[in-house]
Amino acid sequence: MRLPERILTTFVVIIMAGLVLVPTAQVIMRGVFVLPFIGAEEFTRFLLICLIFCAYPLVVEHGENIVMGEFKAALPDRARRMLNLFISLCAIGATGFMGYVTATNISRNLTNATPTLGIPFWIFLGAALFGFAGAAIVHLLHLRKPPQADTNIAV
Amino acid sequence: MGFIVVIAFLALFMMGFPVVYAILLPSIAYVLIEGLPLGLLAQRVTYALDSFPLVAVPLFIFVGNLMNLSGITDRIFRFAYTLVGRIPGGLAQVNVFGSLVFSGMSGAALADIGGLGRIEIDAMKKRGFDPAFAGAVTGASATLGPIFPPSIPLIVYGSVTSVSIVQLLVAGIMPAILCTFLLMLTVFIVATRHRHPRAERWPTAGEAIMSFLPALPAIAAPALMIAGMTYGAFTPTEAAAMTAVYVILISALLYRELTLQHLWTSAILTARSSSAILIIVAAAALFGWILAVEQIPQTFAAALLTLSSDPIMLLIIANLIFFIAGMFLDSTTATLLLVPIIAPPLVMAGVDPVQLGIVTIFNLMLGLLTPPMGLSLFLVADIAKVSIRQLLKALLPFYIPLLTTLAILTFAKDFTLWLPRMIAQ
């Protein structure tokens, strides 16, 4: 595993731990000590947003995007490779554009914050920026590979 | 303009674009062409994930992964085999029964096929079952997962419609049990006619107990969770976190099989599959915003209501729409895009929202088993190493119990609503 991926994986695992621990702590604080923590829900939602966006470059890296590949699989080899290249280019365009839009949106939301804990809104947008920009980079590195594995498993 | 966005999505989707880009590309084009503020794109995808109920999605996937990696799945499978292995069809019965028990924990639709299904198909092939039959049983029984609690599709449905999630989860119990019974009956008939292999004798009481005890803590999890919610110890979303903690505790303390490596691997796998699913939820929210602004739901709903105003007729129409959608869309995408369009007029016409939720999700799961594009079909064919044609032939008898269940869910609403009503009192 290369270093950037290793760092990102560790970060994502820490967020995952938080997602389990924060609601658990809330159940215990409320049920056992009658001291509910105002904002636990907000913090949990915050962790969810970070998890989904930060893990997205890893999804792309591992070719785990959900896709319906049956039509493509039926194409002749050459046509399929051209279609895959086209999809890759579109994926770079879409994630790159979303990253750009998120970046410009951050500067306009510097004062905005969540109502209870006051988590600055730019952190949320920052996670989205990281996710889209990271995905764009991975797609770029993979340019000649399809942006998803050929076998597809959806949940 | 709105309809062009829908058609563009379908076209890209069928061409083999990852779902998230098939949604994002037309949506971005729409925002640019209509001159809407670009910030909308960033804002909408971020806010879509700002939802407490959605937190349950990674938590349940985490539970499923932990159970597979720490051997709990194996224990449940062994227990189920000991209990029903002697019934004609033997392992095939285990396959069905195992899905009911297992689906109580995994919560995710096709996770059942990818996890337990793999073990089941291997075991059945080893004991001389036809691989296509093994795959067919696995695919058919995987429909149980999403209607038996816990269930990610039901949670997503509840969060889209603001129908009580607890009511939905409880409402799924009776239909899942009925469907299990009908599937086992079908296996019984098919196995008797084709003289499929089965266990040599019934288990002795000792054997049953010996396999039951190790599986008990795992099987107890759903019961503990529902009890916890009923007595106000936690809310449904918190229950998902409690289940994860519970599974970690029993596998670490009781089974002593949990290693840090398991936890680490489960967490990574969970993060990736949650992200792959929920990034679609985020993109679909943008798509939904555009549909709403273009008033497509209203147009569609109005057209739907002109066909009939009879709740049963409307429910049948909804059945068809969701069944067709299930062939093409994964359940989360279909729920997010279609339910806000279809549910309001039906509920207004008198269809019970909880019943509609169960019917919707069951339909979407059936759609997964139906060509041209059933995700379950392809996954099972891949695991069992059979062609889609062979698999479909073996599946044919199983559409009877599945469609019978659907008919009962549609026409006998009290069957679904009886349990949630009792609990609400």
Add this chain to the structure above:
Amino acid sequence: AELRYAHVGAEGDIQTIFAAQAAEGIDAATNSEVTVSVYPASQLGGVAEMVDGVRMGSISMGHHDFASLARLVPEVAVFNAPFIYRDGAHALAATDPETSPALQAINEQLVAQGVRIIGRIYRGDRHISSNFEVKTPEDLSGKPFRAVPLELWVSMIKGFGAIPTPVEVAELPTALMTGVVVGQENPLTMIASNNLNEVQSHVSMTGHMRAVLAVFVNEEVWQGLTEEQRTAITTVLDEEAEKSLQMATEGEAELVEELKGRGMTILTEADGLDLDAFREGVSAQIAQDFPNFTPLIEQIQAVE
């Protein structure tokens, strides 16, 4: 001009009726020069997203509790503060964008952020519901009570004597049924439409908050309209505000009977409900937690 008007109100709520009638009224008053499409029931997103959308311009206008705009200007929450209005008419007067000095002061700051309050809706009074008799703050002492996760609500619930406990709206009926929280506060119309009578036995008619909602618009969109169009719109919104007050007042009497019919016990001052004790507890807590509200509260109370 075409305006997108979003809100989170459900079918049948006063705010939903308000928005629909305001859209019709604006169409008529401007000879269809300004048309308003209404998107109810969170179709274009939840509260925070709607506020951000109006600020950004993806949504032209919307309405919600004044406190929802506190993410732009914290002091705007004062218009939701408990026990500050004498009655519904006073609440409408104190939130009139044309005449109320307190609201105009706040509006100046909001406009700098790209949003302007142009009207208000009276949605009824908020009351306490519980699964036992609540007559004084002592009855709630040390018990978990549902708080909207905003500072103002948390402070008010503390003033009730209870333990502020956050519960998401979606999970509220379940939380009440199972006892995660023992009570909550909302307008009667919400209690009736969400069937909270199935999980709650008592309503204490505290009327602690007058639920006045702010109708707000994107400033750029607003300045893009002509002077006559703007006057026509504010006139329509003002008429609709008066109608909403009337609807809420008449509706409340009916709802009390309705909820009694569904088996709830309704407690008023005549039954020994100690309103003064609630007012004192809450006002003291709010004064302590929100010192910057005090001058605005004085301005509001001075309004005739």
